Amino acid sequence: xxxxxxxxxxxxxxxGLAGAPGPVQAEVKTYSPVTEQRLQNPEPRNWLMYxxxxxxxxxxxxxxxxxxxxxxxVPVWTLSTGVMEGHQSxxxxxDGVMFVTTPQAQVIAVDAKTGEQLWRYKRQLPEDLTQLHPxxxxxxxxxxxxxxxxxxxxxxxxDAKTGKEIWAKEVEDYRKGHYMTLAPLVAHGKIMVGGSGGxxxxxxxxxAYDANTGEQAWRTYTIPKPGExxxxxxxxxxxxxxxxxxxxxxxxxxxxxxxxxGTGNAAPWMGNARPGDNLHTTSVLALDVDTGAIKAAxxxxxxxSWDWDEVDPPMLVDIQKDGRTIKGMVHPxxxxxxxxxxxxxxxxxxxxxxxxxRQNVFTSIDKKTGRPTYDEARKPGLNKLxxxxxxxxxxxxxxxxAYSPRTKMIYIPANENLCGSLSGKMMDYVPGQxxxxxxxxxxxxxxxxxxxxxxxxxxxxxxxxxxMWSHPFAKSQLWGPVLATGGDLVFMGGTxxxxxxxxxxxxxxVLWKQKTNSGVTGVPVSYExxxxxxxxVQSGWGVDAQRMQDSLAKVSVDYRNEVPQGGxxxxxxxxxx
Amino acid sequence: xxxxxxxLQDVHTRRDALALGLALGCCGSxxxxxxxxxxxxxxxxxxxxxxxxVGVSESAEALRPDDVVSAGxxxxxxxxxxxxxxxxxxxxxxxxxxxxxxxxTLDAETLARAAxxxxxxxxxxxxxxxxxxxxxxxxxxxxCPCHGxxxxxxxxxxxxGGPALRRLPPLPLGLSAEGSLEVAQPFLxxxxxxxx
Numbered sequence: 001x002x003x004x005x006x007x008x009x010x011x012x013x014x015x016g017l018a019g020a021p022g023p024v025q026a027e028v029k030t031y032s033p034v035t036e037q038r039l040q041n042p043e044p045r046n047w048l049m050y051x052x053x054x055x056x057x058x059x060x061x062x063x064x065x066x067x068x069x070x071x072x073x074v075p076v077w078t079l080s081t082g083v084m085e086g087h088q089s090x091x092x093x094x095d096g097v098m099f100v101t102t103p104q105a106q107v108i109a110v111d112a113k114t115g116e117q118l119w120r121y122k123r124q125l126p127e128d129l130t131q132l133h134p135x136x137x138x139x140x141x142x143x144x145x146x147x148x149x150x151x152x153x154x155x156x157x158x159d160a161k162t163g164k165e166i167w168a169k170e171v172e173d174y175r176k177g178h179y180m181t182l183a184p185l186v187a188h189g190k191i192m193v194g195g196s197g198g199x200x201x202x203x204x205x206x207x208a209y210d211a212n213t214g215e216q217a218w219r220t221y222t223i224p225k226p227g228e229x230x231x232x233x234x235x236x237x238x239x240x241x242x243x244x245x246x247x248x249x250x251x252x253x254x255x256x257x258x259x260x261x262g263t264g265n266a267a268p269w270m271g272n273a274r275p276g277d278n279l280h281t282t283s284v285l286a287l288d289v290d291t292g293a294i295k296a297a298x299x300x301x302x303x304x305s306w307d308w309d310e311v312d313p314p315m316l317v318d319i320q321k322d323g324r325t326i327k328g329m330v331h332p333x334x335x336x337x338x339x340x341x342x343x344x345x346x347x348x349x350x351x352x353x354x355x356x357x358r359q360n361v362f363t364s365i366d367k368k369t370g371r372p373t374y375d376e377a378r379k380p381g382l383n384k385l386x387x388x389x390x391x392x393x394x395x396x397x398x399x400x401x402a403y404s405p406r407t408k409m410i411y412i413p414a415n416e417n418l419c420g421s422l423s424g425k426m427m428d429y430v431p432g433q434x435x436x437x438x439x440x441x442x443x444x445x446x447x448x449x450x451x452x453x454x455x456x457x458x459x460x461x462x463x464x465x466x467x468m469w470s471h472p473f474a475k476s477q478l479w480g481p482v483l484a485t486g487g488d489l490v491f492m493g494g495t496x497x498x499x500x501x502x503x504x505x506x507x508x509x510v511l512w513k514q515k516t517n518s519g520v521t522g523v524p525v526s527y528e529x530x531x532x533x534x535x536x537v538q539s540g541w542g543v544d545a546q547r548m549q550d551s552l553a554k555v556s557v558d559y560r561n562e563v564p565q566g567g568x569x570x571x572x573x574x575x576x577x
Numbered sequence: 578x579x580x581x582x583x584x585l586q587d588v589h590t591r592r593d594a595l596a597l598g599l600a601l602g603c604c605g606s607x608x609x610x611x612x613x614x615x616x617x618x619x620x621x622x623x624x625x626x627x628x629x630x631v632g633v634s635e636s637a638e639a640l641r642p643d644d645v646v647s648a649g650x651x652x653x654x655x656x657x658x659x660x661x662x663x664x665x666x667x668x669x670x671x672x673x674x675x676x677x678x679x680x681x682t683l684d685a686e687t688l689a690r691a692a693x694x695x696x697x698x699x700x701x702x703x704x705x706x707x708x709x710x711x712x713x714x715x716x717x718x719x720x721c722p723c724h725g726x727x728x729x730x731x732x733x734x735x736x737x738g739g740p741a742l743r744r745l746p747p748l749p750l751g752l753s754a755e756g757s758l759e760v761a762q763p764f765l766x767x768x769x770x771x772x773x
Contacts, residue, residue: 128706550725
């Protein structure tokens with residue numbers, strides 16, 4: 001009946017266009033199957049996964065667009081997605097075929113050279129779905145299939161050539177507050193996803209599914225149940241609703257067969273509602289991709305009380321330090337510290353932790369373990385209102401940093417000078433309802449006195465932990481994922497002025513910018529088709545970039561900038577002379 | 578716009594529509610009882626009683642005006658079909674919030690929909706469909722924790738803050754012969770958010 005009604009409505013729409021051609025659902029004519037070998041060593045012309053490569057560096061070796069010609073970058077095609085809210089996914093490109101996702105877990109396949117739409121997958125979502133974070137962060141590719149994790153908590157396999165659904169597996173029940181926004185991770189014939197819903201008091205997990213059949217292979221919870229190692233870091237039944245959600249794609253070391261996942265904050269928000277360190281929240285987990293076994297773990301900060309998710313997984317980078325090469329794991333934390341860890345035979349060891357923004361909570365870091373000591377006066381609690389820096393959105397939220405092996409610098413999209421206040425209250429847990437345990441009247445956001453900026457793109461040398469340059473944004477917060485390229489360029493949007501820019505990777509000088517339709521919170525990528533290099537990104541403001549905008553506008557007139565919503569895919573190339 | 582409306586389709590409703598089609602095909606018009614969607618999914622209907630939404634069971638007792646705390650906060654409830662005992666919790670859009678406020682503070686239309694000072698609204702925020710679970714005691718305002726939409730329960734559920742664009746749909750109440758709360762009319766207006 002409903003389908004019939006839809007057909008009728010579609011018919012009316014066509015009639016209204018008076019003979020205009022209907023939507024063409026073309027097929028992908030030639031498609032290069034994605035092998036695991038290709039995923040481990042992607043061709044420079046392609047962008048096959050969330051951060052381009054398994055190490056999470058967000059680096060494209062392509063260099064035809066470089067510091068000498070980037071000023072001539074022009075749009076070559078655009079595509080409206082027709083969807084509102086946060087467009088955060090990277091355009092993922094496999095030999096001329098681009099896949100972008102939008103909020104509501106729609107997937108659009110596009111000819112990466114011409115911009116012609118090839119197919120579109122629209123998921124029919126339940127009528128009573130709540131979307132606290134309406135976004136999606138992209139697809140994963142394997143073989144002739146495209147995998148997407150949905151906001152109603154299904155893992156869906158699509159035919160890459162036609163967009164037809166092959167299977168859809170329920171990961172968890174959306175009615176209990178489970179949802180997914182991350183791009184899946186592919187390794188050893190498995191599709192791995194993690195669950196969002198820490199705000200609803202879920203118990204976080206990573207789950208792996210057979211790429212062919214969709215059968216679950218394993219599921220590893222981020223929080224141990226009683227009797228499992230680490231369960232003594234929880235009190236009573238608090239582990240059952242303890243959060244530790246996973247909402248950003250893990251990184252992967254193929255040599256070890258180990259995937260590294262960052263975990264979210266503990267739930268509810270106030271630490272003294274769940275005494276203990278609360279393993280493995282606000283941590284990195286090293287998982288065996290075949291079995292899901294936890295090989296190693298490191299907690300960035302214990303008993304979180306600031307809503308500082310540490311879901312952004314560590315970037316895997318070789319670092320020259322003190323005369324030796326460290327197999328590094330680098331994480332610019334929401335807690336405002338730039339963490340360097342080392343992955344070795346004996347698991348994960350601490351190397352260094354230095355603040356990259358104003359941080360007044362940690363009084364010291366243990367030199368051996370990296371465990372911070374807190375200024376207890378800066379730790380919110382039940383019925384205890386406290387000011388702290390950085391704010392609950394942290395020194396850097398989910399937008400990924402990038403690393404250039406040429407400059408040996410990491411580029412961090414930071415928010416400086418923002419502080420906040422929080423207080424908590426006891427709450428009953430009701431499945432599917434928010435379980436923040438925070439007094440709404442007591443979530444504050446403040447600017448540090450005499451602050452001259454908030455958003456700040458920072459370049460750090462990882463060998464020395466020195467800030468090499470930074471670019472402040474005087475009138476905007478920063479929610480811009482970063483791309484570094486072999487042309488010694490860094491691309492980033494993320495500001496409320498709707499600009500998308502190219503920086504000189506060595507000096508930080510802005511070499512080019514483009515005003516877009518909306519704010520750019522999408523992950524930028526680079527690819528090449530028929531010898532032409534392109535830069536692609538989605539512009540579509542929403543979710544927490546919008547929330548912070550609304551909060552900042554109340555704090556300072558300088559940040560009152562209306563950012564219109566609506567997603568557009570932008571593709572740029574150098575103008576031919 | 579049409580697109581977002583289409584995306585609001587409920588998987589259950591689709592399944593039910595399918596079942597309905599089959600039922601009609603097999604049994605003709607005689608199978609009246611089978612032609613309606615399961616009672617669990619239906620929106621609150623006139624004559625339904627109300628039960629607590631938390632810890633619900635089919636034997637849950639019908640709420641009476643005195644069960645709702647005076648002057649807030651709100652109590653979340655489901656409608657229950659008295660004859661079958663079916664609680665209508667099949668869709669989260671069916672959830673109801675109850676408030677008991679001083680009748681003298683209500684506007685005329687709101688007063689007319691109240692039963693002994695008890696008011697009912699859809700508990701689903703008209704912005705992004707979160708349950709409206711917070712109560713700002715001093716201001717007497719309903720607050721949605723997801724994106725901060727605010728509604729005035731004394732003024733018909735009108736929007737007084739945040740991103741929501743439509744009021745919370747009121748649910749007119751009455752009293753049963755036994756003195757328990759009863760749905761008098763269906764929700765006044767579209768339940769649910771702007772987009773799903």
